[in-house]
Amino acid sequence: MPDKGLLIILSGPSGVGKDTVLDYVNSENENINVSISLTTRTMRDGEENGLNYYFVTREYFERKLNEDAFLEFAEYGGNLYGTPKAPVDDMLNKGRNVILKIEVQGAEKIRKLYPDCVSIFILPPSLAVLENRLRGRCSDDEESIQQRLLIAKEEMKRSLEYDYVVINDDLKKAVGDVVSIIAAEEFKTSRNKNKIREVMNYE
Amino acid sequence: MPDKGLLIILSGPSGVGKDTVLDYVNSENENINVSISLTTRTMRDGEENGLNYYFVTREYFERKLNEDAFLEFAEYGGNLYGTPKAPVDDMLNKGRNVILKIEVQGAEKIRKLYPDCVSIFILPPSLAVLENRLRGRCSDDEESIQQRLLIAKEEMKRSLEYDYVVINDDLKKAVGDVVSIIAAEEFKTSRNKNKIREVMNYE
Numbered sequence: 001m002p003d004k005g006l007l008i009i010l011s012g013p014s015g016v017g018k019d020t021v022l023d024y025v026n027s028e029n030e031n032i033n034v035s036i037s038l039t040t041r042t043m044r045d046g047e048e049n050g051l052n053y054y055f056v057t058r059e060y061f062e063r064k065l066n067e068d069a070f071l072e073f074a075e076y077g078g079n080l081y082g083t084p085k086a087p088v089d090d091m092l093n094k095g096r097n098v099i100l101k102i103e104v105q106g107a108e109k110i111r112k113l114y115p116d117c118v119s120i121f122i123l124p125p126s127l128a129v130l131e132n133r134l135r136g137r138c139s140d141d142e143e144s145i146q147q148r149l150l151i152a153k154e155e156m157k158r159s160l161e162y163d164y165v166v167i168n169d170d171l172k173k174a175v176g177d178v179v180s181i182i183a184a185e186e187f188k189t190s191r192n193k194n195k196i197r198e199v200m201n202y203e
Numbered sequence: 204m205p206d207k208g209l210l211i212i213l214s215g216p217s218g219v220g221k222d223t224v225l226d227y228v229n230s231e232n233e234n235i236n237v238s239i240s241l242t243t244r245t246m247r248d249g250e251e252n253g254l255n256y257y258f259v260t261r262e263y264f265e266r267k268l269n270e271d272a273f274l275e276f277a278e279y280g281g282n283l284y285g286t287p288k289a290p291v292d293d294m295l296n297k298g299r300n301v302i303l304k305i306e307v308q309g310a311e312k313i314r315k316l317y318p319d320c321v322s323i324f325i326l327p328p329s330l331a332v333l334e335n336r337l338r339g340r341c342s343d344d345e346e347s348i349q350q351r352l353l354i355a356k357e358e359m360k361r362s363l364e365y366d367y368v369v370i371n372d373d374l375k376k377a378v379g380d381v382v383s384i385i386a387a388e389e390f391k392t393s394r395n396k397n398k399i400r401e402v403m404n405y406e
Contacts, residue, residue: 102235121392123402159399164390167402177390184387187367187380199326199370201243 005092006185007114008032008099009107009162013152014124015134021122022101025173029068029182035100038064039078053081055150072102072109083110097182103180104158111161112143120178121159125169127152208295210317211235211302211387212310212365213381215325216355218337220371224325225304225404227378236294238303241267244282256284273307277314286313300385304385314364321388323381324362328372330355 012018026034039053040061041114049055061080064070073082083100091098100110107119124130130152134145159165164181168174215221229237229239242256243264252258259267264283276285276388286303294301303313310322327333333355337348362368371377388394 032374055362120390126402153403156399156403160392160396162392164387165392165395165399167398177386179384181390182384183380183383184367187323187369187384189363189365189368192368193363194358195370196326198370199329200356202261 004191006096006097007088007092007110007117007193008097008182008185009110009117009119010099010101010122011104011155011159011162012168013124013155014148015137015152016122016124017171017174018122018134020171021166021168022099022172023128023180024171025099025178025182026127028175028179029097032097032099035083035088035098036084038070039081041077041081054084059174063092065102066085068086071100071113074103074184077087077097094140097186100115104161105156108161118164118181119162120164121156121162122168122174122179123156123165123167125167127156190193208247208298208393209300210291210295210313210320211300211385211388211392212309212313212320212322213302213304213325214310214322214358214365215371216327216333218333218340218355218356218360219325219327220336220377221304221325221373222368223374224371224377224381225302228302228373228381228385231378232300235302235385236298238286238291238301240284240286241273242284243281244280244284264338272278275314276301276402277309290389304406307326307358307364310362321367321384322365323367323369324359325377326359326362326368328370330359332372351373377389 008036010018018044022034026032036050037053038056038061040056040058043049043055058080061082064082065073069085070082071085071088073080083102083106088098088100102110110117111119124133127149134148140148163194166174166177205317213221222234226238229235240252240256240393241259241264243261245261246252246258250256253362264285267275267285272289273285274288274291276283286305286309291301305313314320314322327336330352334352337351343351369380
C-alpha cells in the first residue's frame with residue numbers, strides 16, 4: 001500500500017474502447033475507485049444513476065459550480081459534464097486509487113491540480129482501425145464520422161503530454177497493461193517514504 | 204516494444220533475495236537479458252562460467268580495465284568485479300531489456316551514464332527479517348553478522364535514490380512486482396515516440 005492513493009487519468013479518442021478497458025481494470029483491481037461524473041444530459045436506456053453518471057438538473061449543477069465543487073467541467077452538445085472534487089479527495093486520502101476518465105482538456109486541468117497524478121492515454125493500433133470501429137458502432141453519416149476522426153487525431157497528438165501510452169489492439173492485453181502501470185506506480189520510491197521508514201525502524 | 208531496450212538496475216542488501224527474484228524475473232519475461240559480470244575470484248561449487256559470472260584472470264581483467272571496457276567495477280575481498288559495457292549497449296540497441304544486479308555505489312555510476320535507466324531497490328519486510336535470513340544462511344560469527352547488518356542498513360538508506368522500491372515479503376509477489384515495473388516502464392510515453400508516430404501515420 002502506498003502512502004496515499006493514486007489519481008489516475010485515463011484518456012483516449014472516441015471509439016478506442018476506454019469504457020471497456022476501464023470496466024475490466026476496475027473489476028481486476030479491488031483498490032480502484034472510478035470517479036463518477038455529474039451530467040445534466042438525459043439518462044439513456046441501459047444507463048443507471050450513480051453508475052455511469054449522476055444525472056442532475058442544470059439548476060443543481062450550476063449551484064455546485066458556484067460552490068466550486070468541481071475539479072473540472074465542460075459543456076458538450078448543450079449538456080454539462082463535471083468531475084466532483086470532494087469524493088476524489090476523500091478516496092485519495094483513504095489510500096484508495098481513483099481513476100478519472102476524462103478528455104484531454106480536462107486532463108490538462110487535473111494535472112495542474114494534482115501534479116502527482118498518473119496519466120494514461122489509450123491509443124488505437126492505427127487510425128484505420130479507429131475509423132473502422134467508429135463506422136461499426138455508430139449510425140452517423142459520413143460527414144459526422146470524418147468530424148469524429150478529425151477530433152480523434154487532434155486528441156491523439158496530445159498523447160505526448162501523458163505519462164504512459166497503451167495501445168488497445170487486444171483488449172485483454174490493454175487491460176493488463178493498465179493494471180501493470182497502476183501496480184508499478186505504487187512502488188515508486190516517492191510514494192513509499194513512510195513504508196521505507198517503517199522497514200528501517202528497527203534497532 | 205519500446206523504441207529502445209530498458210536498462211534496469213536491481214539492488215538490495217545482502218540476504219534480501221535479489222538473486223532469486225532475478226532468476227524468476229528472467230524466466231518470466233523473455234525480453235530480458237541479465238548482464239553477466241566479470242570477476243577474478245575463484246569459481247565456487249555449483250557455479251558456471253558465463254552463467255553466474257565470467258571467471259577471468261586478474262591480468263585479463265586489468266587489460267579490459269585499461270581498454271575502458273567496464274561500465275563500473277569494484278574490488279571486494281581482494282577480488283575484482285566489473286560490468287562489461289559492450290554487451291549491455293549491444294542488447295539495448297537491439298531493443299532488449301537488460302538487468303544489472305549491482306550494489307549502491309555501482310548503481311550511482313550507472314545512473315549517471317544512463318540517465319534513462321530504471322532503478323529498483325529490493326527491501327526486506329523489516330530489518331528483523333533480514334537479520335533472521337542472514338543468520339539462517341551463513342555460518343558467520345556474530346561479529347560478522349552485525350557487520351553485514353550495518354552495511355545493509357547503510358545500503359537501505361540509499362533506497363531513496365532509486366526509482367522504485369519492492370518489498371520482498373513473499374517471493375512470488377516480489378517477482379510479479381518487478382515484472383509489472385518493467386512492463387509499465389515500456390509504456391512510458393517518452394519511450395514510445397516512434398510508436399505514437401506510427402499510429403498517427405495515416406491520412
